[in-house]
Amino acid sequence: MSNNSQDAIYLDYQATTPLDKRVLDSMMPFLTNEFGNPHSTTHSYGKTSANAVEKARKSIADIIKTGNAKDIVFTSGATESNNLAIKGTAEYYGKQGKNHLIVASTDHKCVVNTARELENKGICQVTYLSVDEDGIVDLKELEQAITDKTFLVSIMAANNETGVISPLKEIGEICRKGGTLFHTDSAQAIGKIHIDVNEMNIDLLSISSHKIYGPKGVGALFVRRRPGPRVKLIAQMNGGGQERGLRSGTLAPFLCVGMGKACDILMEEMDQEIANIQKLRDHMWQRLNSELEDIKLNGSQEHRLANNLNISFSYVEGESLMLGLPDLALSSGSACTSESLEPSYVLREMKIPPELSHTSLRISIGRFTTLEEINKACDDIVKAVKRLRDLSPLYDMAKEGIDINSIEWAEH
Amino acid sequence: MDYSKELIDHYDNPKNVGSFEKEEKGVGTGLVGAPACGDVMKLQIKVNNEGIIEDAKFKTFGCGSAIASSSLVSEWVKGKTVEEASTIKNTDIAKELALPPVKIHCSVLAEDAVKMAIADYKDKKDS
Ligand SMILES: Cc1ncc(COP(=O)(O)O)c(C=O)c1O
DSSP states (O other): OOSSGGGSEEOBTTTOOOOOHHHHHHHGGGGTTOOOOTTOTTSHHHHHHHHHHHHHHHHHHHHTTOSOGGGEEEESSHHHHHHHHHHHHHHHHHTTTOOEEEEETTSOHHHHHHHHHHHHTTSOEEEEEOBOTTSOBOHHHHHHHOOTTEEEEEOOSBOTTTOBBOOHHHHHHHHHHHTOEEEEEOTTTBTTBOOOTTTTTOSEEEEEGGGTTSOTTOEEEEEOOSSSOOOOOOOSSOSSOTGGGTSOSOOOHHHHHHHHHHHHHHHHHHHHHHHHHHHHHHHHHHHHHHHSSSEEEOSOSSSBOTTEEEEEETTSOHHHHHHTOTTEEOEEOOGGGSTTOOOOHHHHHTTOOHHHHTTEEEEEOOTTOOHHHHHHHHHHHHHHHHHHHHTOHHHHHHHHTOOGGGSOOOOO | OOOOHHHHHHHHSOSSBSOOOTTSTTEEEEEEEEGGGTEEEEEEEEEOTTSBEEEEEEEEESOHHHHHHHHHHHHHHTTSBHHHHTTOOHHHHHHHHTOOGGGHHHHHHHHHHHHHHHHHHHHHHHO
16 A cells, blocks of 8 residues: 555545645735735736736636626635535625525535435525436426525536536526526536636626635636626625625635636647546546446436546445445545545446445546556456456356346345 | 555465366355445355365455455465364454455455355255
8 A cells, every 4th residue: 555645646626636736826816925915906916816816717707708807706615605505695695585496416425415404404495406327407397396485596507527517608598597696616626627607697706716626725616797697695704705706704815816817728728638538438448348347337428528437336335335445535435435434426427336336436637647547457456356246245246147137135 | 544564465365266066075165245335255165074164266356455354264264173173263353454335345354255155065064
């Protein structure tokens, strides 16, 4: 087992990304000489910081193609952005008698649990949209769920476990027609697909910096003012009224600048980067799928981020598989890797049977992944799966043609 | 998760992997757990005419702790009489492997597998 984390091949880019060196360089001045408070613009210290923050704000606006940088509110990350978007609108529109929220059941915990919290507090009613086996929400169901009480539909742009991409443009259209706001958590999607908030009728959008090679601890929320509906939010953090009063607190210029730089790099390089990553990812899937029998790609193959594979390796439990892959850094949908001992709710919502969820691995690659790393990862995974299948009574049963569903298991 | 050296040893080099013919004389089979719960253990014992377990085999689908627990009990039952083997406690397994609290159920499953294999052996002998 490698003790130094640098020894393992990093295949967990959807959990977080390493900081790009160019991003770090852009941040350094604001950790050293340029220490001014960006809200103290009565002197040059503050002005320098303020200018840098505003430039970063523009870079973030550009990546989602809003012409108006003022629509961008800095936060501590996508968790906070999601909380602010949902709680902020729930509070404002609740006072106007709108008390119905729609979220996708496979959204990130910070959306689903925020919805639960509002429900439990009696602030609004929530519809949790189901998804099909591909992991995509049913647009008919969405259309039917919207009522004149619905203030917000929140559906993630791309899923953090499966990389499945939502039909944003179609959802945006339905929301606009239904007279409700549309929020999307795009933490996983920025830099991997092109997003245009106007073309897609997105009114609120959450971004996380640390998923795009920027620093951790910063994110942004896009809050539409025009064209289209002017979104109203009640701030969840009160204080000095920074960020248009939506998020008080002194900004951290080094974090904002880093996030801005991360967006600038994406603007320049994302198309080439997506093509590279997709080639590596497809190569990996082809190798694994040809060298191992009975493996299954979870989630849509077509509507999927270029960086993700979520694979069930039948008959081999996910945690034991990861234990056999000490040189790889990745994650599993298996219960045994979670504190709750529940397998992935995302896979469950996709009607993937628990015995398959338990065997799943999430592999996510990115900017710094190489072909050598992919090949080494494939070698290791194939070897470990074969070894563990030789240990697996379920594999024996499958070979003998016994249907495991025909056995009366003592569920514990 | 941080695992003990003992556990990793059993995971890396599991003992007594394999199967006996179910119908073979003196063989008792225990199959416990459920695929939907993420762990299934199959433990088999082979008992000689003196009532001593002379060999054991296992196969396990489950996390590292489940694999190690079954490998360990497959070692422990060997050379014991059926009566002695039936006194193996999950707490001893958990202690030997230094299982983390969330993994205690793996040791419970291993104890159940031993008990079920013995019951199956006795059933077959009496019938
Ligand atoms: C889809 C999605 N939303 C939200 C988050 C949370 O982002 P942050 O870590 O910036 O709070 C993550 C990251 O784990 C994510 O993948």
